[in-house]
Amino acid sequence: MPAHDSSGPSSPKPRSKPGASNAASPFGAFVRKPPERAVEAGEQPRAVAETESWPDDAVEVGAIVDAYGLKGWVKIAPHAGGAQGGEALIHAKCWWLAKGRERKAGQTIQAKVHGDSVVAHLAGLADRDDALALRGFRVFVRRADFPVLDNDDEFYWVDLVGLDVVNEAGEALGRVADLIDNGAHSVLRVEYPSVGKDGQPVNGERLIPFVGVYVKTVDRTAKRIVVDWQTDY
Template sequence: MSRHPRLENPVQMAVIGAPHGISGEVRVKTFTGDPMALGAYGPLQTEDGRIFTVTSVRPAKNIVVVRFGEVKDRTAAEALTGLALYVDRSSLPTDLEDDEYYHADLIGLLVIDETGEKVGKVAAVHDFGAGSIIEITLPSGRSTMVPFTRTAVPEVDLAEGMIRVDSLAAGLEEEPEAAHGSDEESHHFDPTSRPRGPSAAGGNR
């Protein structure tokens, strides 16, 4: 397999999972807003310069099944499990709005609450059809989901490497009446309101 020079400004687009079938297809977790758009930005590249060309993509639950032109059989596919795939940032659109972000830029950011206390780190960004959801890994190792809306996430600061959440709107703490045993249902923020970011190329609108 040919190797290219390392990318100057890599943006992770996907990670390869287990093989699917015997013909070389693999399960892939994408970090693109539209998983089916994985092949729209040209060949994907590994950290060590290997090139993978997407020839087909089809949906499969929360992942996609991908065929790469360079992977011919299951044996070759098995050697790729866990491999991260990148494109150079120059391959991605640059005309983002002020509140639009690429998924890859959000992953790994520190999450703090309105008091400045650490909540955790962004582990993933999901879109289950009703707006983007941020998965946060808590210090305990557990994960929690927060709607990626202006109310729940009022601040994103890529330069500082952090996002700020509103604990109540994000569902991280109960409303006062719920905390005191009210029969009212606890607060659930509607993730369909004001979804943020571009839908293609790893965005979140």
């Protein structure tokens, strides 16, 4: 899920989906294969249960699509694919689950990549029926629980959405609405106010490759990205 600000970045193909109204935007793809995580010795994980609390920095990272095996494991489709997008799922010890008006929270006993999916055993799930009862729940983790990135030129997509984009002349180009992966690198989808043929206000769109030749600086504190891009491109 990190995007790379470099001249030759690589990023797997994420499946971008809208986040919940009480969560931040979904994120894109990871570049590192996540390790397996198991509960630490002496740790007492919290079983999945109804909850009214919801973290302010919750980010939707996948959805439970099926049971896995017979012992209470669930199968999750990460929004960015298993080996690339499962790291937040595996790294976070606590998951928040949402389906319609239902809200649950619980901790993982064990989680690992399985093909293009992530499989996990959540505390309190004893058998396949327990796991099947969670099918269709969307999975959220706290942004604070994302793994720390190794390099300053890596960014989680969720941190780029909403940033203002200006060119080197200081001209406003719009705001990052989403990111796209084209197989070679990430692309900023920048929206800006425009006028349609009927004279009505519409959102215009610019697609700016997220590579070093175009992206000059990313300042998350100032909430701004500076690019080498003209207003008439």
